[in-house]
Amino acid sequence: MADAPATPASKPKSLRRKGGLVDPQFIRNFSIVAHIDHGKSTLADRLLEVTATVSKREMKEQLLDDMDLERQRGITIKARAVSMLYVHEGQEYELNLIDTPGHVDFQYEVSRSLICCEGALLLVDAFQGVEAQTVANAYNAIEHDLEIVPVLNKIDLVHARPDEVKEEIEQTLGLDASEAIGCSAKTGLHCDQVLDAVIKRVPAPTGDPEAPLQAMVFDSVYDDYRGAIVYVRLMNGAIRKGDKIKFLQAGSTHDVVEIGQLAPARTKRDRLSAGQVGYVICNIKSLDMVHIGDTLTAAHGEQAEPLPGYEEPKRMVFCGLYPSDGQDFEELRDALSKLKVNDPSFVFEPETSDALGFGFRCGFLGLLHMEIVQQRLEGESDIDLVQTAPNVTYRITKKDGEELEVHTPTRVPDQGEIEKFEQPIVRVSFVMPTEYIGGIMKLCADRRGEFIRQEYLSPTRAMLVYDLALAEVVYDMHDRLKSITRGFGTMDYEIKGYEEGDLVRLDVLVKGDRVDALSIVCDRRDAETRGRAVIKKLKSEIPRHMFEVPLQAGIGTRILARETISAMRKNVTAKCYGGDISRKRKLWEKQKEGKKRMKSIGQVDIPQKAFLAVLETGEDDKGK
Template sequence: MKNIRNFCIIAHIDHGKSTLADRLLEFTKTVSGKDLLEQTLDSMDLERERGITIKSKAIQMKYEHNNENYTFNLIDTPGHVDFAYEVSRAIAACEGALLIVDATQGIQAQTISNLYQAVDHDLTIIPILNKMDMPNAMPEEVEDQIIDLIGCDRSEIIHASGKTGMGIENILETIVHAVPAPKGEPEAPLQGLIFDSVFNSFRGIIAYFKVVNGSIKKGDLVKFVNTGKEYYADEVGILGLDLVPRGELKTGDVGYIISGIKTSKEVKVGDTITHVKRPCDKAIAGFEEVKPMVFAGVYPIDTEDYEDLRASIEKLQLNDASLTFQPESSAALGFGFRCGFLGLLHMEIVQERLDREFNMDVITTVPNVPYLAYTKKGEKIEVHNPSGLPDPGLIEYVEEPYISAQIISHSDYIGNLMSLCLGKRGELVKQHYLTTDRVELVFDMPLAEIVFDFYDKLKSISKGYASFDYHTTGFRLSKLVKLDILLNGENVDALSALTHFDNAYGMGKRMCEKLKELIPRQQFDVAIQAAIGSKIISRETVKALRKDVTAKCYGGDISRKRKLLEKQKKGKKRMKQVGNVEVPQKAFLAVLKLD
């Protein structure tokens, strides 16, 4: 056990952690020649194209130092804020962390939030300055930021480059000396922490776990504590580039277990594995149910594809247990699903994967967040969809989720960033200068305000320099109203939105104007109205097309023409009573891009 080292890599997006992991694998000869690709651990095409890690990966390396053989278990974690819970479980399975900071960009928001998690778990932090081969690297400046942040000595910061392989040997030696060996009781009852799971179409769900105490053998009857399910360990082993079966995993090892599990819901990240015959006293602390933070309706473009879409989402859920879905129907879009996502990036990735892996073209409705409605009878209702909100007369009050948002940027942009956040109902909590020209702003904001276009605006205001991170802080009382869109008095449910009272008038007016441009003219007038409850707050009219019924009368008495026009008028009136307005597809998509 004394020669095992478990460590993870934490960094902001695009600071080069996957490339640095490649160099570590290459140097320890874990992956050779033809198997070594760019970002070897990012196995999904999407991850390679976008240069982001979506799923955390684990791999075992062997390293020889002073004639002793060491086993390194590396866990590469995602850098994006949507996958923060996965990162926290990966950190809990380690004793050390490589903190990678880009020498050209300095410390950014995600670096800090992941670092705090690592410090909370008492991990040994090894600071690394990456991309030192770049001509625009600023080593002294970024070193000062790291020293301010973690209080280490300048000599402890390792200069490295994932591209050229500079400093890799130094990193491996530091891991041996600085990262402690795993602590645990080899004789105690089995306690294993699941930090990830993947789906294999031949073997079922494969759970990745770290043995904290005790040991596990092939064929043992084990129990997952939080789900209460029992399984036989058909196969256990360690994680190389492929799965390597072993007869037994001991305390401190990181490996996998295959036990013929078919549904992803039965394996939860953060759960504890123990023996059925000799269970541990308590589960490993820190387990949480992953809660979706953004909800959107996903509908097939062609209604006949509904069953195919269900099958596709179910298959996708096997690989991504944090995706939730339930059937719903809409009068405008037909049958579809209300899906829950961890955040906007997660939503984008799920849409992209449905398209690539299953050839499903889908329409996604306006994303919204979960609200809590309290009725006058004292009931509490969780609302994921505007049409699920009870009648205004029955509601006592509504609460919406709030977040603590942390923005780090160049001090030149501070004024514009503040006005952006205050315009989104944010409250400034603190403002802190990290260096003379880098500032950290912390705001309390409603989650609903950042779901739409906040991130895009943040990036354009700061010319791409601001980095953003958030975590939820709970629910707060809010003055929310349901905005309905009526066409000729008929409510169109897919266009309904829950919004703050102050924003409702502006939003209603803009939606009506936009729909007036998009709804084709009919033989009768179409009234487009925005309403809150029974109160109409905005109206636009799409004028009727008129057939020229008097064209065949040339000359003659005026009463002849008048008679034809009166007849037409009666017909129009009747048509309006039975008239049905078709809302084109692009109208739903245009409402998403309202600004």
């Protein structure tokens, strides 16, 4: 095998120049892009084994996925970089694998990681073929001008169909799959050929080790003892321990305490030079000071230009998190603060609700990010949480010219004040067996989706592309897709931008008072259906009172739906045996007066389970 240990007579040529700098022509930086469960983390494990970076004894599954949640869910959440040494045709090479998350929620982090690479392995399951995220991630890599090397995984399976999958790659992505490498990440079959292809087909990094320091920050993690550890790819120049560096976007300067590479454990180095990937420790106390996509340069002397494409993280999905026991409010605050230290893209602020008490409004990059944060909270802090329905971020222009970004329906101004109401639109790609095309088209038509295109990946599988409102995707689109396609459909989406919509705030009134926690933003044409569903559910959950309780759903002053919870009535004439009817009338009149008085001053007690029932099922009723 190519990675066999060299004998003294055939010692491989070193990749280092004089002075310890690494020659960029012997470096290869690459990532692996794939759909979920196509074997990305397993292939990374095998490459670490083939290059002898990790011994068989130290090896464990999903070695780079070091979070418990990553292992449980079988997905990559945080980007990781690992450096491997590999001997090819008598020459030693440094291979830097930047392992990135594949999910759309982490799109920005993925784009920063891809900028640090010159090539990508496009990993496709030899049985399942091209899936929705395969397409999205491949296009992402092509947009960053990366050299794509197609790799078919799981070719050792009995039902593998490599020739058909090669056709799918050529048809869907327009890539030449004739030289696609077939391998098995599980058994290690042909994994050495994958490394040879990386060296032959992925270009070496361009960069001048003598130029001023210019490095891209592509990720960061927090260590309780060392502070923020910053992952960087050096575009130009070199960095040594003791240097004074500056983050251009953050504007902060720091002393370099330690530099090194991940192999996969942190390994100290004397210096890193152009083309290399590694980590920098500067005693930074908070991840808030480190921005993904920032440029790192020398604090003194000639400074490099900032690298293009930097953005602030965009939180697209918001929801309320409340402790089910009000006593746990401070515990929840501590747990959220601790989580924010490790995940700067997550934000939260305190809020109160008449129904649920004190809690926090939390912002996430997307639905998966929201699920991950919630699972980490429950797993790490042992707090029983109540989560409100997720909302997307809306943009509103008022008639007086003021522009607002709204994350919760309660902050939507009255209808008469709104000039323009905009919502985020996403381009969704569905991949499914051809017999389910009709069902998916109906689903998208019901959600007022705009048809973009339809492609056949093979005679039995097709891809549909629609533009839909993110709010429609957020609630239950994934569940509905899985039920319509019996689990065979996959979807992926990318944010397209904001478009004006005919949107309204639907209010729920109990006894004439608006209940903030139950307000929702929806399309005007859906308002009546949604209102009826919420009111119906609420009626079945709120207990009867001694007075009549009207439940209403409306837009502003216009009522769209109404249900009434009838009053409980005590039989006040039970003790009257016969006698004059006027005595009974007097008692009934007295009861009527009491009920009238009670109705004016009585408070409606809405149990928490009523709120939860509406939040959980209001959307499902709409979809049925």
